Amino acid sequence: MENKEKLPWELVEEILSRVPPKPLVRFRTVCKRWNTLFDDDTFINNHKMTFRFILMTKSKAYSVSLNPEIEVRELILDIPALKNQKPNDMVDCNGFLLCGMKGAVVCNPWLGQNRCIKAEVNQPRLQFHGVGYDDNSIGQKIVYKTLARSLNDGSSTASSRIHDIATGTWKDVLDEARDETLPPKTWCRFHSTRCVALNGTLYWVAYYTSNPSLFLVSSFNFSREKFFIFCGLPCEKNDHNDALVLRIFKGDRFSLLKQCHVTKKIQIWVAKDKINWYTTTDVKWMSFMEVSIPNLPCLVQTQSYTQQPSYFIEDKRDGF
Known part of the structure; x- marks a missing residue:
């Protein structure tokens, strides 16, 4: 039997105005009225939180x-x-x-x-x-x-x-992530303590203690209550003074920004496929963009940093 009980339209608008922007886009297919609502200037202006991303400082946040x-x-x-x-x-x-x-x-x-x-x-x-x-x-x-x-x-x-x-x-919980294929005590350390979260799992750029020049992505899974070595980085040669910033791209995959501390060159890669915590080493990276400005300031000023640069990228081309 069809449930004919409906919410008042004003309440529907109020609920939708509290939905973050990205999920809101998927709701366009629910019905024609919702699709029309999302293009309405009044709804857009009254949306409680229309920000796409957040910029962070040590003590303040900006939408x-x-x-x-x-x-x-x-x-x-x-x-x-x-x-x-x-x-x-x-x-x-x-x-x-x-x-x-x-x-x-x-x-x-x-x-x-x-x-x-x-x-x-x-x-x-x-x-x-x-x-x-x-x-x-x-x-x-x-x-x-x-x-x-x-x-x-x-x-x-x-x-x-x-x-x-x-x-x-x-x-x-155990404080380390270790590669079981490597000798004992081959642990990982965070390159930066700043992580990103995707589907409940936390991810960091890290490096091997036995080989400090070898960088990777480590993760922490709350279901298993354990750190894991997740995947490699697309850039092979890295230095601890380089900026290596992991972010979420399109809501379901990684992006990685690297700035070389010597040349100041900035490179950005994105993961080709969606990320799942069990994906592990199968992550495939694609080059997104490069910017080379010799007099560009360093994005990070210290080797051991907690405040990473904020950046946001979006690409609507087919295949991304």
Whole structure:
């Protein structure tokens, strides 16, 4: 029997105005009325969050909209905890903003919702990497979690911990990713602590401790609660002073920006196919663009950096 119970059109518009832009495009096929609505100037102007991507600084976040002109606005985060202290780091991850401080705050900029993560008593200083989720959750309900590194003051060691946002509980995990085909203790280290999130899994540019010139992509899967070596990079020769920035392209694959610290040349590659956490070494990269300007400033100023350059690319050509 057809369900004839319908929501008021005003409520439908309100709900759709809170949907991020990329999923909204797919909804054009639902019906003619929805398709027409998305071209309506009033709907576009009233859309709660029309930004395409976020630019991050150490303590502030900015939304960038294309409507069609470029508009940059500061995201005002209504977080009481931020009024008395300055975030030591901010991470844009999985559609959330993760603000590190004493503990952390997870913000949903689309809905204006926040969730505080309280540090445990006598817990060492934490560096939060990102927000992901367990794809083995019971009842198909997504359980969001954060991954943080516990920095033990006074020692060179560190360990990673998972925080379950729903229950507020912490769990220790193995801090390393290792290639099982290589000799024991062939571990990976992050090139930068900044990660990207795709389908609940976190990804970083990393390198082998046994061969510091060999770079790769490592991952952390919340379902398995483990780090993995994921795939290689398209650029063979790299230096620790080069900028190597991993981002998400078209919502389902990788893009990689490299700037050589010597020539200042910028190269960007994109993954040919969609990325799944089980894809591993089968990722195929394609050259997207190159920019060579000898007097271009370095995009990063230090070898060990947490704040990476922000960039956004889009290509509507067939085959991409």
